[in-house]
Structures are given as C-alpha cells and as structure tokens.
Amino acid sequence: MSMQDTASSGVALWRLVADGIERGIADGRFAAGDKLPGEMEIAETYRVNRHTVRRALAALAERGLVRAERGSGTYVEAQKLAYPLRSRTRFSEIVGAEGREPHGRLIEATGDVATRELARELGLKTGAPLVRIEAIRLADRTPICVSTTWLSADLFPDAGAVFAATRSMTKLLAHYGVRDYRRGATRITAGIVDATDAARLDLALGRPILVVDATDHDLTGKPLVTKHSRFAAERVEFLVES
Amino acid sequence: MSMQDTASSGVALWRLVADGIERGIADGRFAAGDKLPGEMEIAETYRVNRHTVRRALAALAERGLVRAERGSGTYVEAQKLAYPLRSRTRFSEIVGAEGREPHGRLIEATGDVATRELARELGLKTGAPLVRIEAIRLADRTPICVSTTWLSADLFPDAGAVFAATRSMTKLLAHYGVRDYRRGATRITAGIVDATDAARLDLALGRPILVVDATDHDLTGKPLVTKHSRFAAERVEFLVES
DNA sequence: TGAAGTTGTCTATTATCATAGACAACTTCG
DNA sequence: CGAAGTTGTCTATGATAATAGACAACTTCA
Numbered sequence: 001m002s003m004q005d006t007a008s009s010g011v012a013l014w015r016l017v018a019d020g021i022e023r024g025i026a027d028g029r030f031a032a033g034d035k036l037p038g039e040m041e042i043a044e045t046y047r048v049n050r051h052t053v054r055r056a057l058a059a060l061a062e063r064g065l066v067r068a069e070r071g072s073g074t075y076v077e078a079q080k081l082a083y084p085l086r087s088r089t090r091f092s093e094i095v096g097a098e099g100r101e102p103h104g105r106l107i108e109a110t111g112d113v114a115t116r117e118l119a120r121e122l123g124l125k126t127g128a129p130l131v132r133i134e135a136i137r138l139a140d141r142t143p144i145c146v147s148t149t150w151l152s153a154d155l156f157p158d159a160g161a162v163f164a165a166t167r168s169m170t171k172l173l174a175h176y177g178v179r180d181y182r183r184g185a186t187r188i189t190a191g192i193v194d195a196t197d198a199a200r201l202d203l204a205l206g207r208p209i210l211v212v213d214a215t216d217h218d219l220t221g222k223p224l225v226t227k228h229s230r231f232a233a234e235r236v237e238f239l240v241e242s
Numbered sequence: 243m244s245m246q247d248t249a250s251s252g253v254a255l256w257r258l259v260a261d262g263i264e265r266g267i268a269d270g271r272f273a274a275g276d277k278l279p280g281e282m283e284i285a286e287t288y289r290v291n292r293h294t295v296r297r298a299l300a301a302l303a304e305r306g307l308v309r310a311e312r313g314s315g316t317y318v319e320a321q322k323l324a325y326p327l328r329s330r331t332r333f334s335e336i337v338g339a340e341g342r343e344p345h346g347r348l349i350e351a352t353g354d355v356a357t358r359e360l361a362r363e364l365g366l367k368t369g370a371p372l373v374r375i376e377a378i379r380l381a382d383r384t385p386i387c388v389s390t391t392w393l394s395a396d397l398f399p400d401a402g403a404v405f406a407a408t409r410s411m412t413k414l415l416a417h418y419g420v421r422d423y424r425r426g427a428t429r430i431t432a433g434i435v436d437a438t439d440a441a442r443l444d445l446a447l448g449r450p451i452l453v454v455d456a457t458d459h460d461l462t463g464k465p466l467v468t469k470h471s472r473f474a475a476e477r478v479e480f481l482v483e484s
Numbered sequence: 485t486g487a488a489g490t491t492g493t494c495t496a497t498t499a500t501c502a503t504a505g506a507c508a509a510c511t512t513c514g
Numbered sequence: 515c516g517a518a519g520t521t522g523t524c525t526a527t528g529a530t531a532a533t534a535g536a537c538a539a540c541t542t543c544a
Contacts, residue, residue: 010260010301010531012501015252038520049503054521059252070521071510252501254531280490291533296491312491313540 017046017056025065025076032142032235035073036066081139081236087182089214090170091137100139104167107134107146107200109160111153118150121215121226129153133163136200143201144236145212147229155224173224181224186214188238193230201232209233259288259298267307267318274384274477277315278308323381323478329424331456332412333379342381346409349376349388349442351402353395360392363457363468371395375405378442385443386478387454389471397466415466423466428456430480435472443474451475 021042024030036042039057043050057074060066068074083094095102112132119126133149149169151159156176163172173181189211193203203209210231216224263284266272278284281299285292299316302308310316325336337344354374361368375391391411393401397418404414415423431453435445445451452473458466 010254010257012252012254014501018252040520051504052502055501057521068521069511071519072512073520256531282490293534294532297531299491310491311541313489314542315490 013046013048014052014055014059017042017048017053018059020046021056021060022065030076032076034076036076038073081144083231083236083238085183085186085188085238089183092168092170095137095139095144101141103138103141105136105138106160106164106167107136109133109163112150114150118226122150122152122223124152131156131159133160135163142235143203143232145229145231146197146200147227149225149227151225169225178218178224181216181218184215184217184223186212188212193232197230201230203232210236210238255288255290256294256297256301259284259290259295260301262288263298263302264307272318274318276318278318280315323386325473325478325480327425327428327430327480331425334410334412337379337381337386340381343383345380345383347378347380348402348406348409349378351375351405354392356392360468364392364394364465366394373398373401375402377405384477385445385474387471387473388439388442389469391467391469393467411467420460420466423458423460426457426459426465428454430454435474439472443472445474452478452480 021030021036030036036057037045039050039053042053042056046053057066057068061068061074064077066074067077081095081100091104092102110132112130114122114124114126114128114130116126118124118130119128122128122130124130129152130150131153133151134146135149136146137144153159156162156172159172162175163169166172166175193201193209197203197209201209210233212229212231213227214229215226218224263272263278272278278299279287281292281295284295284298288295299308299310303310306319308316309319323337323340323342333346334344352374354372356364356366356368356370356372358368360366360372361370364370364372366372371394372392373395375393376388377391378388379386395401398404398414401414404417405411408414408417435443435451439445439451443451452475454471454473455469456471457468460466
C-alpha cells in the first residue's frame with residue numbers, strides 16, 4: 001500500500017473495497033442483476049485509484065459474485081445456490097446450509113385427476129383424485145424454483161390447506177404421520193422458461209431452466225408425492241455426489 | 243506477499259501472524275510477563291520468514307502488547323487497562339468496556355474506627371464505627387488493584403458479608419437502597435508497592451503503584467464510602483476527560 | 485569464561501500493492 | 515451515426531511485503 005499518510009494496516013486496500021462491495025450485495029443494497037456503480041464512481045467513494053477498484057472487482061468476479069460487461073457495466077451475479085441431490089433432499093435444509101433464508105409460498109392448491117404417468121409414479125389408478133400444489137421456493141427473497149406437487153387426495157385430504165399453513169412439504173407429510181421420506185430417481189432436464197413461470201421466478205423470458213422430476217417415497221418404498229420443479233438455471237447448480 | 247503458490251488474499255502475512263499472537267495473549271495461552279517463543283520458532287510454526295515474524299512483533303510492540311529484550315526474548319507486556327476517571331466510575335463497567343472479564347475478590351472485612359481524616363471524608367465523627375473492606379479487583383485474572391474501602395457501620399451493617407456475597411461495591415450499595423452514586427474529588431498519587439500489596443497484586447517488589455483516594459456520594463451529596471486504592475502502575479493507565 | 489540462544493541490523497532480491505495516465509474496445513442512447 | 519459512458523489493456527513509478535543470508539550485540543547458563 002502506498003498510502004504515505006496512513007500507517008500500514010496489513011490489509012490491502014483492494015480487499016477493503018471488495019469487502020465493502022460484498023457487504024453491499026449481502027445486505028441487499030445491490031440485488032442480483034443490479035448494475036454496480038461505475039469503476040470511477042466506486043473509486044471516488046472509496047477514495048482509491050480506479051485500478052484498485054478493478055483489482056477488487058476482479059476478486060469478486062473470480063468468486064462469481066459479479067460479472068463485468070465491457071462497455072456496459074459490472075453486474076451482480078445471482079449467486080448460484082449449490083443444491084446437492086441426495087436421497088434425502090430438503091429444500092429448507094439445503095438453503096439453510098448455504099447460509100440463506102429458505103422460504104416457501106403457496107400459489108394455488110387445486111384438485112386434479114391422475115394421468116397415466118402420474119398414476120404410475122404414485123402407484124394409483126389412472127383418474128384417481130389428486131391434490132395439486134403449485135408453490136414457489138425462495139432463498140433470501142430470491143425465487144429459486146416453482147414446483148408442482150401431486151399427492152393422492154385420498155391419502156392426504158386437505159393437503160393444500162396444510163401446505164398453506166406450514167409452507168413446507170416436510171411438515172405437511174409429518175402432519176399425516178410421515179416421519180421420514182426418501183427421494184427416488186430424479187430426472188433432470190433443461191428448457192426455456194414459459195411466461196407463467198418467468199413471472200413467478202422473476203426471470204427474463206427466454207432464460208434457461210432446470211427441470212426436475214422426482215418422486216418421494218416413505219421408508220417402505222411406497223410413493224408419497226411426485227413433483228415437477230422448474231429451477232432458474234442462473235440461480236442454482238445441482239451437485240450430484242459421486 | 244510473495245507467496246507464489248497461494249492466491250493473494252489481500253491480507254499481509256505479518257498481519258496474520260500478529261493476529262495469531264494477539265489471540266494467544268487474549269485467550270491466556272500467553273499470560274502477562276510470559277516469554278514468547280523465539281522468533282525462529284514462531285517463524286516455523288507459521289511457516290514464514292523470521293523477518294515476517296519480526297514485522298508482526300514490531301506491530302504488537304508498537305501497541306504495547308509485547309516487549310522485546312535483546313539477547314533474552316520477547317515478553318508479553320501486561321496490557322495497560324485504560325481506566326477513565328469520571329464522576330460515574332464503575333470498575334466492572336470499565337473493565338467490561340475494554341473487553342476484559344472483571345472480577346472481585348474479598349480479602350477481609352473487619353470493623354474499624356474513624357480517624358479524623360476518614361471521619362471528615364464520610365461526614366462522621368472521629369471514632370465512629372466503620373466497616374473496612376480489603377479487596378482485589380482483577381481483569382482477566384490479572385490483578386489490577388487492591389483497595390481498602392470504609393463505610394459507616396451504622397448505615398451499612400454487615401457490609402462485609404454483603405460484599406463477600408456480591409463481590410461488587412455497586413451491588414452492595416444497591417442492597418442498602420442506593421440506586422445511584424457519584425464519585426467526588428479523586429486524588430491520585432504514586433508510590434512504591436509494599437510487601438503486602440506486592441503479594442496481593444502479584445507484583446515484583448520495588449514496582450510503582452498508582453494510589454487513588456476517592457469518596458463516593460449519593461445524588462444528594464451525602465458521602466457513602468471512601469476508598470484507598472493501589473493500582474499496579476504497569477497494568478493500568480488513567481484517563482481523565484478534558 | 486565460553487558456548488548456545490536470543491534479538492537487532494544490514495544488504496539484496498522478487499512479488500505485490502497502489503497510483504497515474506493514456507488509449508482501445510464496447511455498449512447505450514439520443 | 516455519433517457522443518457519452520463503460521470496461522479492458524498497456525506502460526510506468528514508487529512503496530510494501532516477503533524471502534534469504536550474514537553478522538553484530540546481548541543474555542543466559544553451565
């Protein structure tokens with residue numbers, strides 16, 4: 001540090017700038033997708049040289065927190081949520097483990113009837129009565145995924161109301177006496193978000209999504225719920241344990 | 243940092259070493275007066291050059307945390323407790339504000355009679371019955387001062403037992419209904435520790451002490467207690483607000 | 485007294501930190 | 515298109531950070 005006027009602190013200036021910007025991202029002053037102030041402006045606010053700001057931004061970019069676009073500006077990258085896919089998958093636990101605040105919101109809960117595919121997944125007959133739950137899951141107020149969940153209306157009456165109250169699939173199942181459950185095979189595909197999901201996920205049209213289809217079973221192997229989830233690809237990355 | 247193998251963190255190595263040693267002092271691994279490991283040994287444990295260790299030690303020495311003695315070693319300086327002298331002076335608050343753990347220990351509580359000076363300070367008649375309390379005050383297990391406190395035996399019967407239970411003059415006074423009190427004039431002198439106090443303060447003979455005489459009054463100005471305190475000069479510095 | 489161990493000081497080298505200025509390459513918007 | 519604003523890259527300079535080696539000055543202890 002060539003700060004002739006100040007005693008050396010042992011902490012590089014660019015580090016202080018980077019920490020300051022990161023704090024701004026963490027506490028929401030800069031939201032995901034926001035454009036940061038220009039390098040010159042940041043340099044002025046921190047009273048440092050533009051190159052020092054660039055060093056700070058480079059460090060943040062390497063960690064994936066920001067992304068610079070030449071001629072346009074530097075933008076806050078939505079930090080991708082590391083989402084491990086295991087037999088025991090609980091959204092709230094995964095989000096909480098990342099130090100973020102999990103949150104669920106019910107969009108609607110309606111009755112439905114089983115298609116042949118749904119019936120096969122849930123071990124029911126085609127046309128059997130189902131409860132369909134549409135929900136959004138968020139981490140730190142950022143939408144991560146919308147999911148459509150089907151349950152047997154016979155086994156889980158009023159499931160919609162219970163989910164609305166608990167906002168958690170785990171708690172919903174617990175309400176019906178399911179103490180533990182496991183995820184069966186998980187199918188992952190990718191696609192382009194449709195208008196409805198784009199609005200729900202606060203995602204621009206044309207952006208890619210990760211589509212996950214999975215069925216949860218109780219410990220005896222009996223199917224409980226089957227889900228069709230659409231994840232904002234730019235906000236999540238799945239981790240599959242080897 | 244010329245660590246070719248590691249990505250630069252923006253925090254100087256010497257700072258990490260200094261912080262590590264300071265933590266060792268704070269949590270008691272290195273007590274006041276202890277000899278630190280040799281510069282070479284520290285360099286090996288932190289895997290840095292000896293000069294880097296010297297940079298760290300120099301920073302700590304400048305802050306008064308350690309003191310190097312050529313040919314002998316580097317020693318932990320008893321950190322001087324910043325002790326502001328205000329009308330509202332509470333040992334536990336002062337020590338706590340420094341991030342240290344205040345502690346009091348009763349040595350003895352006996353009856354006494356007022357000398358002419360004590361009587362004048364406390365607004366009593368010469369020969370009036372007093373309670374005399376001898377106590378040690380510590381910060382993080384380091385003795386800071388021994389103090390002799392006199393109270394009227396008529397106004398504060400069994401004061402010794404109450405202090406033994408509460409270990410706090412503030413709580414003692416509160417026990418007798420004194421909700422708040424203020425410090426009157428404070429006289430500060432210096433002297434050489436005597437054998438008794440040296441043992442109680444864990445101080446070498448011949449070391450200087452700060453002697454404080456003060457009387458606390460209630461909010462109407464009535465004298466409550468008068469004290470004669472001896473502070474280990476090497477462990478405390480008084481701050482008088484301008 | 486002398487050896488061993490300690491801190492203090494010196495020179496030297498390399499990498500990083502920070503500043504400064506200039507210009508290129510690119511985007512945005514009127 | 516063209517001006518304004520933005521990020522990217524280059525050169526240059528001086529101060530710190532970290533390493534390395536050598537030796538002096540001093541303390542401790544057998």
